[in-house]
Amino acid sequence: MMRLPRFLYRVPTSLDEAAKILAGEGPQAMLLAGGTDLLPNMKRRQQVPRTLVALRGVEELRRTSNGKGLRLGAGLTLTDVVRSDIAREAYPGLWKAAAQVATPHLRNMATLGGNLCLDTRCTYYDQNYEWRKAIGFCMKKDGETCWVAPSSSRCLAVSSTDTAPALISLGARVRLVGADGEREVAVADLYRNDGIEYIARKPGEILAEVLLDDADGWRSTYWKLRRRGAFDFPVLSVAAALKLAADGTVQQARVVLGAVASQPMLSADAAERLVGDKLTDGAIADAASAAIKLAKPMDNTDFTLHWRKRVASEFVGYALRELRGDDVTELRSRLCRTSF
Numbered sequence: 619m620m621r622l623p624r625f626l627y628r629v630p631t632s633l634d635e636a637a638k639i640l641a642g643e644g645p646q647a648m649l650l651a652g653g654t655d656l657l658p659n660m661k662r663r664q665q666v667p668r669t670l671v672a673l674r675g676v677e678e679l680r681r682t683s684n685g686k687g688l689r690l691g692a693g694l695t696l697t698d699v700v701r702s703d704i705a706r707e708a709y710p711g712l713w714k715a716a717a718q719v720a721t722p723h724l725r726n727m728a729t730l731g732g733n734l735c736l737d738t739r740c741t742y743y744d745q746n747y748e749w750r751k752a753i754g755f756c757m758k759k760d761g762e763t764c765w766v767a768p769s770s771s772r773c774l775a776v777s778s779t780d781t782a783p784a785l786i787s788l789g790a791r792v793r794l795v796g797a798d799g800e801r802e803v804a805v806a807d808l809y810r811n812d813g814i815e816y817i818a819r820k821p822g823e824i825l826a827e828v829l830l831d832d833a834d835g836w837r838s839t840y841w842k843l844r845r846r847g848a849f850d851f852p853v854l855s856v857a858a859a860l861k862l863a864a865d866g867t868v869q870q871a872r873v874v875l876g877a878v879a880s881q882p883m884l885s886a887d888a889a890e891r892l893v894g895d896k897l898t899d900g901a902i903a904d905a906a907s908a909a910i911k912l913a914k915p916m917d918n919t920d921f922t923l924h925w926r927k928r929v930a931s932e933f934v935g936y937a938l939r940e941l942r943g944d945d946v947t948e949l950r951s952r953l954c955r956t957s958f
């Protein structure tokens with residue numbers, strides 16, 4: 619049985635108190651939300667914080683408000699997001715992403731903030747301590763070599779969060795709160811293409827809220843490739859959002875690939891090719907071939923990397939065809955084993 623290492627457990631009841639504890643404890647402390655990623659990581663000794671600052675007692679992190687746009691507290695569970703009618707109707711890309719994270723049990727515990735701050739993944743890292751020790755560990759934790767690309771100077775572990783690509787496609791921002799103040803950051807700027815330093819959040823900052831602009835005129839969707847339909851991390855995902863004029867001309871576009879690098883990849887090139895035209899088959903194929911230039915899958919997740927690269931273009935096409943209004947129900951059910 620894998621046991622948790624020893625740690626101090628702090629239970630603040632306000633955001634302000636949580637930020638002060640975090641600042642006082644320094645980099646040896648980590649935030650604990652649903653614990654569905656962090657606690658298994660601690661059991662495998664991938665992350666060994668001296669102190670856990672639990673966020674479950676912070677009521678203000680579980681607030682939702684809508685007026686012009688939507689504000690979602692980072693402490694809302696993914697089940698809360700899935701049960702939100704506004705999320706489902708106005709931000710279907712986010713709703714579909716949240717609904718496909720893990721299993722219903724995990725979504726009952728897992729939070730939106732935890733999903734956005736999720737550690738990167740790799741076949742050589744997501745193993746128990748003894749397994750990793752047997753290969754001399756790796757650069758991401760306790761070792762020096764990257765077993766995926768031994769000549770690489772950086773870790774290439776994969777960003778596997780489902781909600782981040784969706785939120786980037788929706789142009790969302792996050793509010794980060796620290797003991798010294800707060801700031802807003804576009805979700806698109808929250809990540810770095812580095813498997814170790816994958817998030818631009820400072821160690822003393824708490825992701826407090828997700829801020830979404832009014833979705834009027836926007837359509838959005840999310841497609842996820844995984845081995846098991848019941849639950850699995852994405853090995854490729856496509857989040858797309860389009861603002862269409864009344865005659866179907868694309869006015870604004872965002873196409874994001876997930877699980878193909880250490881951060882979600884927003885394709886400016888695909889957007890450029892879509893804007894100003896109608897969603898013809900040719901325009902969709904053109905945008906798909908532009909988007910997949912960003913897909914640089916490595917041999918460190920499920921499925922072969924060449925196949926994952928090849929299907930990326932098809933998945934971008936399916937997402938854009940869905941946004942055009944094509945009936946993709948059968949395709950989605952066959953490939954993603956979901957009915958939405």
Ligand SMILES: Cc1cc2nc3c(=O)[nH]c(=O)nc-3n(C[C@H](O)[C@H](O)[C@H](O)COP(=O)(O)OP(=O)(O)OC[C@H]3O[C@@H](n4cnc5c(N)ncnc54)[C@H](O)[C@@H]3O)c2cc1C
Binds near residue numbers: 657693727730733824
């Ligand atoms: C079997 C299994 C399947 C899974 N499948 C998927 C999947 O398909 N897709 C997917 O995306 N994930 C998946 N996960 C991972 C995980 O369950 C989710 O990503 C979940 O949303 C993490 O949220 P949490 O609240 O449990 O985070 P935690 O485990 O509590 O924390 C995760 C990280 O975020 C940090 N953190 C948490 N909250 C905040 C905050 N407010 N501000 C700053 N930092 C914070 C923590 O310090 C930690 O580093 C799976 C996990 C398991 C065990």
Ligand code: SF4
Binds near residue numbers: 757
């Ligand atoms: S990509 Fe390399 S350094 Fe990063 S976790 Fe995998 S093996 Fe380790």
